[in-house]
Amino acid sequence: MHHLLWWRMANKDSTLGIQYDKLEDTNAWYTEVITKSGLIEYTDVSGCYILRPKAQYIWDTIRNYMDKKLRARGVRNASFPLFIPEHLLMKEKEHVEGFSPEVAWVTHAGNSKLAERLAVRPTSETIMYPAYAKWIRSYNDLPLKLNQWCSVVRWEFKHPMPFLRSREFHWQEGHTAFATQEEAKAEATDILLNVYKKTYEELLAIPSLAGYKSEKEKFAGAVRTLSLEMFLPIGKAIQGCTTHYLGQNFSKPFNIIFLDKDQKKKHPHQNSWGFSTRSIGIMVMMHSDSRGLVLPPKVAEHKVIIIPIFTKSNRDEILKYALSIKKKLSKFNPILDAREQYSVGWKLNEAELNGVPIRIEVGKRELADKSVTLVRRDTLEKQSVSIRRLERRVKDELQAMHQNLFKRAEQFLESSIVEETKELKKIVAYVKAKRVVKTVYDGARETDEIIKEKTGAKTLVIPFKEKLKQGLRCPFSGNPAKHVVYIARSL
Amino acid sequence: MHHLLWWRMANKDSTLGIQYDKLEDTNAWYTEVITKSGLIEYTDVSGCYILRPKAQYIWDTIRNYMDKKLRARGVRNASFPLFIPEHLLMKEKEHVEGFSPEVAWVTHAGNSKLAERLAVRPTSETIMYPAYAKWIRSYNDLPLKLNQWCSVVRWEFKHPMPFLRSREFHWQEGHTAFATQEEAKAEATDILLNVYKKTYEELLAIPSLAGYKSEKEKFAGAVRTLSLEMFLPIGKAIQGCTTHYLGQNFSKPFNIIFLDKDQKKKHPHQNSWGFSTRSIGIMVMMHSDSRGLVLPPKVAEHKVIIIPIFTKSNRDEILKYALSIKKKLSKFNPILDAREQYSVGWKLNEAELNGVPIRIEVGKRELADKSVTLVRRDTLEKQSVSIRRLERRVKDELQAMHQNLFKRAEQFLESSIVEETKELKKIVAYVKAKRVVKTVYDGARETDEIIKEKTGAKTLVIPFKEKLKQGLRCPFSGNPAKHVVYIARSL
Known part of the structure; x- marks a missing residue:
């Protein structure tokens, strides 16, 4: 058996905990993990979900990380309208066929019927490129590289799964135009391997297979789609993100023309590329287990939780000690769980469910020793750490946890x-x-x-x-x- | 005459430049400034605009600045769905009356008619608060403070103006719940004065009048609306942003209940507050002039533009000198305008149109002197600055420009x-x-x-x-x- 059964762990009796098995009932397990750990809340609109602060923090972290990388490549942010008039969506044949079954249509405003239906953007090629046609005049205007952070709507009728297959999702979409095919193709590969793959690896501890999609699976309107594919511990693959070389499929119908160095009028070669909140769902599927969420340290808002263990008699001194540790670890944005209406066992389970990377327990023994008990979420092994070395040790353990998550997933993929x-x-x-x-x-x-x-x-x-x-x-x-x-x- | 006619300047003969007068034909002047300076592009959807990179940079700067201030107040980011089912929008009577004439309705997905119409969010109270009802159980869960950065749609039928009155606009919306009225009211004032007013003052160099809106002008559904009001050089006022004390107007119909310390079930007191891209329009109206955009330095992506002035014979050495200055000023993200197909006069006009805060000219004399000629966009006065002192001087001049813009606007308001x-x-x-x-x-x-x-x-x-x-x-x-x-x- 090649599977590394790292997601199988004991302790399923708590009512806090996860009732379903990751392998046997993946959908139910997944739903439990993302709701109980506070990533997602369901709403009255099927397929549309609330990203709670914990999930939004992950997305904001991805945004900050990726934005820097994109800016270094000369990509600038912009915002294009949410609504795409029907006639624009229709301009590229394959594209409209790909999307029209899933388009949400605005037909009315107030009590008035609109003269033309408006699509809620499923992706923005057809609203952006009429502007590109205005802005691009000569080769001096190329390459043009814009990006927007927004949400898009694809009203899929398959069974929705938060993050992985939702009707509204968040992403960034980059749209670029180049004088030559070579430059465009090179960018599609660069963004895939040096931005997207790095984001998965460095932030989410997720390895992937990179390459081209088949003719059948490529993006509607693209000449070629490049993709990262992940393989999940449940033994199924999933597409992680894509970049598309669009060729002149849009620059022709949208009449984007530039005067090249050779004084000839040409259509630019274009790319579009997107990385979405699906990545968060893949992260949950990849690392989490029967105790709940496992958060890769770099995307955890709170990297440490401190749980004091005290009796009536030593309550005050233990709390004081816990507080001093919270202060010492402030750069890791620690939580001090000083609630007295919950048992220690409950708190430990909740910290595991919530996926806090490092748990620190302090009680009578730790106080006497000037130490703490440190437990990493991925290994659950207990270690005693002197408070003198604590800050450094936490930093090292966070890094080691990231490495361990990545390696585990990589070994699983390879095997x-x-x-x-x-x-x-x-x-x-x-x-x-x-x-x-x-x-x-x-x-x-x-x-x-x-x-x-x-x-x-x-x-x-x-x-x-x-x-x-x-x-x-x-x-x-x-x-x-x-x-x-x-x-x-x-x- | 109390008006400070700072927006009246010469030089309107260039075809690059602004053809209309700020006072006499404000709308046409405004449209010219925001399009020609590259803030906005129009689209086929009336009332919906493209925020080009320059405008998006301003908004991203506001976002980063404000996000830190909000986080320091315990506010966390989240994302709520774009679509609000009709029955939820209808729950609070005054609220629905306020918005329903302007709601964009999604009625179809693909070829299917939806069972219930979905509003494209005009504001998110009614989609957020059903979740608040799930999350809030006891006083321990309060205050709850969430914020989202998103766009909203209000399909106004008045004449649209980019930024100022657009059908889709970007904003942040904060939604909070407190155990007591006092806490809620205090927050509404704190956000208005210590976050919003500071953002206008520190980033956009704009003073304002703060206070309560009248009963008639307050937000639909609020007990009380607080607002910042700006007074524009054209002699008209405009609302800059608002915070709302909602009382229990939403917590009652949405059934948000908490068990208080006194063991009684209560409805929390709520606030909502928003700051939008309208602020960018106000900034343009406030500071810009007949030469084009005037960008307050803190929101300018490129704080400096370097224009080399050369002949065929000294081209190479002047360009080399200009490049060394670009390097020296790299922290100000300077542009070096080395284009040879445009005249120096054209480039100077374009730099003014674009609102670059500081323009640096380097030619033969400057090269010989080891100096530059520095021109601030607000004063247009020429100064010679030694390159030894240049970095420090640029920093000081940017600060002085911010102060000058603010002071000018403040004196105008007061007078x-x-x-x-x-x-x-x-x-x-x-x-x-x-x-x-x-x-x-x-x-x-x-x-x-x-x-x-x-x-x-x-x-x-x-x-x-x-x-x-x-x-x-x-x-x-x-x-x-x-x-x-x-x-x-x-x-």
Whole structure:
């Protein structure tokens, strides 16, 4: 068995805790974790959720981190309207086909019927590019690189799951225009690997497979879609984010023209790329366990919780000691859980449910020793730490926790991949056994359908720079193989 | 003439420049400034605009500044859904009456008609407070202080003006719940004076009058609305932002209940407060002139522009010198305008149009002197500055420019106020002369109508802590006066 069953842990009797099993009833487990830990609240609008402060903190942290990286690439923020008039959405054929089944339409304002329906943006290409047509005159105006942080609406009719498949979600969307195809393509790869992959790794401790989406799975309107794919401990894959090389698919219908150095009028090559709050859902699915949320330290608002353990007789001195530790650790924004109406056991469980990276217990023994008991959320091992070394130790443990989460997920991903380029039977068996199969295929749209039908898997990505062995045939269609491809069941 | 005609300046012959007069054709002047300086682009959706990077930079700067102040007050960020089901919007009677004429309604998703119409949020009380009802159990859960940065939609049918009266606008909305009326009221004042007023003063260099709105002008659903009012150089007033004490107007219909220390079930007292991109429009109206935008230094993305002046023979050495100055001033994010297809005159005009706070010219003389010529956008005076002192001097001049903009606006405001509590005739004449009249009135809704009808002015605010002289009668209704009040024509 290659699975690392790190999400299986004891202690499911508390009413605070998680009642469902991550593997056996993933949806129920997930819903419990995100609601009980205070990430999400449901609303009366199906598929639309409240991001509570804890979730918003994660998103704000991602925003700050990514904004710096984008700015260093010459990307500037802007805001484009929420509403897209129907005639603009219709301008690019493939694009409108991709989105129109999921568009939320504004038809009335007050008591008046609007002359034209307005789409609530599902993505902003069609509202942004008419402006690009105004702003771009010559090669001097290129590259044009804008980004916005906003929410978008895709009224999917599949079963919604907060973060992972919600009708409104938050993201950033970058939209760029270049004089040449080469520059555009290079940016699509740069953003994917050096911004998005880094964000997943550095903040959320999540590894991924990078590559191109298949013809069938690419973005509606793109020439090529690049993607990061994650493999979850439940044995399913999920798309983490995408960048799209749009070619001239939008610059032509939207009449974006520039005068190049050679004095010729040309259509720029464009990209769009987005990273959304889905990343938070993937983070929960990746790291959390049967005790609740496990928060990678860098996105935890409160990195430490201090739980004092006292009796009536030593209450005051223990609380005073706990307070001094809170002060010492102030840079980690610690919580001191001094509530007296809850038992220590309850508080420990709640801290685990909430995913606070480091828990510090202080009682009689710790006071006498001038020490604390430190417990990391990922390992749950108890350590005694002298208060002299505490600040440094907390810093180190937070870093070690991040590393450990990442490594665990990476080992799981690596151990899940199996290569099989020939026998369909074996491929089917591997998919059934929840593996990621590295195989080959012909890249045709229809073949994606055959794969789905025969194996229950989806193509994830065609990895970058993979050498295809000569003479291989596509195990699904029998045609000559064109690409290496990862396939797996998807969430 | 009390007006300080600082917005009148020469140089209107350039095609780059502003064709209209701020006083004579304010709307056309305003539209020119915000479009030509690159703050705003129009779209196909009337009343919805693109915030270009320059405007977005201002808003991001406001966000960062304000977010810190709010966090220090225990406010945490969250995100609530964009869509509000009709039945929730209907729950508070006054509130729905206030907003329903301006609500944009989503009626369809894809090809399906929705079972219930969804309002695109005009403000979020009615979608947030059902969640508050779930989260609040006892006094331990109070105060609850959440904020979100988002956009809202109010489909006004009046003539739209970018920033000032747009159908979609960006803002932050804070929503808080307290155990007592006193705490809630204190917060409404604190946010107005210590967060909002400071933001206007410290970032946008804008003074304001603070106080309560009249019964007629208050927020739909509020017990009391507090506001900042600005007085523009065009002789009109405008509301800058508001905080609302909602009392129990929402906690009752939304069934928000907490168990207090005295073991009694109570409804919390609530506030909501918002600061929007309207502030950017007010900034433009306040400081800009016939040469274009004047950007207060703290919200300017590029605080300095360097314009090299060279001939064919000294091109290389002047550009090298300009580049060394760019490097020296890197912390001010300078632009080096080295374009050779434009004349120096064009570049100077463009820099003024764009509102760059400090312009630095370097030519032959400056190179020989190891100096630069420095021109501040607000004064347009030329100074020679040695490069040894340049960095420090730029810093000082930016600060001085901020002070000067603020002082100018403050002197204008103060010189515009005239006190008249008795004679209606005089009040009418003052209003006509574009003054702010400090007067008294009875506070009745109907009296606001009389004021509007007889003078053309609106009540701005009832100032905090103003002592009303005994025995005064309302000059509009003849009833006993109840409040000191500022009135003026409004934009």
